[in-house]
Amino acid sequence: MTMATTQKSTGRPGRRIDLQVIGPILALIALLLIGMALNSNFLSYANITNVLARSAFIGIIAVGMTFVITAGGLDLSVGSMAAFVAGLMILVMNLLTESMGVTLPVILIGIALALLAGLVAGFINGILITRVGIEAFIVTLGTMGIYRSLITWLADGGTLSLGFEMRELYRPVYYGGIAGISWPIIAFVVVAVLGEIVMRHTAFGRHCAAIGSNEKVARYSSISVLKVRLATYVLLGLLVGFAVVMYVPRLGSASASTGLLWELEAIAAVIIGGTLLKGGFGRVWGTVVGVLILSLIGNILNLTDFVSPYLNGAIQGAVIILAVVLQRKGSTER
Amino acid sequence: MTKTLIATTALVGALIGPMSGMALAETIGVSIPAATHGWAGALNFHAERTIERLKEVYPEHEFVLATTPDSATQVSDLEDMVATRGIDALVVLPFESEPLTGPIQRIADSGTWVTVVDRGLAVEGIETLYVAGDNDSFGRTAGQYFADTLDEGAKVVAMRGIPSTVDNERVEGFEAALDGSGIEVLAMDHGNWNRDTAFTLMQDWLSRFPEIDAVWAADDDMAVGALAAIEQAGRTGEMIVVGGAGMKEMVDRIRSGDSTVPVDVTYPPSMISTAIEMTVVGVTGAAPMSGEFIIASELITPENADDFYFEDSPY
Secondary structure, three states, X not given: OOOHHHHHHOOOHXXXXXXXXXXXXXXXXXXXXXXXXXXXXXXXXXXXXXXXXXHHHHHHHHHHHHHHHHOOOOOOOHXXXXXXXXXXXXXXXXXXXXXXXXXXXXXHHHHHHHHHHHHXXXXXXXXXXXXXXXXXXXXHHHHHHHHHHHHHHHOOOOEXXXXXXXXXXXOHHHHOEEOOEEHHXXXXXXXXXXXXXXXXXXXXXXXXXXXXXXXXXXXXXXXXXXXXXXXXXXXXXHHHHHHHHHHHHHHOEEEOOXXXXXXXXXXXXXXXXXXXXXXXXXXXXXXXXXXXXXXXXXXXXXXXXXXXXXXXXXXXXXXXXXXXXXXHHOOXXX | OOEEEEOOOHHHHHHHHHHHOOOOOOEEEEEEEOOOOHHHHHHHHHHHHHXXXXXXXXXOOEEEEEEEOOHHHHHHHHHHHXXXXXXXXXXXXXXXXXXXXXXXXXXXXXXXXXXXXXXXXOOOOOOOEEEEEOHHHHHHHHHHHHHHHOOOOOEEEEEEOOOOHHHHHHHHHHHHHHOOOOOEEEEEEEOOOOHHHHHHHHHHHHHHOOOOOEEEEOOHHHHHXXXXXXXXXXXXXXXXXXXXXXXXXXHHHHHOXXXXXXXXXXXXXXXXXXXXXXXXXXXXXXXXXXXXXXXXXXEEOOOOXXXXXXXXXXX
């Protein structure tokens, strides 16, 4: 909101000055160097795999969030939505196990259901925002509360757990992989690359930026503003469903505390990556860097006794602000 | 958000109460936090179960159960109970100590029986009866188990809960029990009573420390996360994990003789049942029930695990 001066550059990303583009990367490199200096295990295969795999959930969601924010929207419901979809998926898979046994089709139905539930949830958000015309902030604040309550209710206040044998069958989706690269990392990379292509090289991506930049002009340019907006929320919902497909095999459970604050982490990652919070310009690869920065801070803090654990949040906050300051400084308009 | 169960309708109470000519009908209000995490979920389960039971034993009494998502709602719930239900006794697990002390004090001053559960009030002497778990004993029992079973020089990591008084008391008890045992605490950090946070934290500790002999997770939810990380790293068998609270999955593992999870420490959510039962006995004058009732944490072992397993409980 205080970034009005940067508006001129929107829609002309090619003319952005280098420092602004490489700001998040510099922050990432700085964190990597700090991590290496503090602990010799930092660059070990296990640690790198852990950090990348745990980034995948927020990362996949944040890619979708990049489109929503670029088109001038916001979605606060993704964390609760993920918890709700995970709970639904576990409930249905447990039910199906009774009749179909511990078989692959149960997992496939579970995955299809998670994707569908995410899609529908995103569609509901999108319809309320575009057709009913309620502020995105209010709609998604409302659905955030609704999904959080629903998962608490579904789980009866406790934890929904996948049956033990089914968990063993589904487990490789998180812990397994190809050539030493685990599935969540592969999924994250695929989503990020596709996201970058869609954002840069398709009409949909450009329409998002145009709408976020100036809705009226976009409408006069015969862009179907409502449809594109709706599509961004549906896409985000679908990606939440996809993230859940990766999340459930990890611990095989969902509870009222699942996905807590994921929405804020996703939004922070998007902004750290250089996407404008008020829309009009989005950078998917920047979002990926943002997600990695957030994960690395937590990882480094856990690997050292450098600061009191009470101050973890303060360190994270400081790094987020610093990363954004770094890129704003490069802005030519200032 | 607020769910109110009315045990017997006012109408039935009005018709049957006077006619049956039994002991004076009392209305007992129960106010507890909503089921936002496993332990609170079990708290709700046990509260409802106990009220069901008491309704059958004492059909003349009425019970009002309200669950609350935050302190402000709890204050309104209490006001409603006094104004519209005319409660004679209150069983309350305060959401937070400070904000609830004033409102509960006013209820107590009006002559209502007040039972405070688990979270003490900021001012002493308000409640008629205080029923609570023992946080110091919760940490001490786990620490004592380590001191008794681990060798001198053993290395442990400790996963704390959300920063709070409860957490501090537990950790103090844990550290006091380890004092002088020669066991080294490698690291201690907050897992926030959350599975995902605990999983991440344990992954990072496993990268950081080549040797860990035991993990203390001050809650079974965190123990579940820690166990998954240990399994992923292929280090099952190198260390034991001791959680706390008595989640049924963990009790089941102990029961079946899992060597990674040899014991667990209780912090029973069923203490709400203790509180409601004692209040009913106290308020009807059947037996003196005022004072403090502290439920010590017990060690769940393979031998006694059956006593701590509740099939229907969500936790």
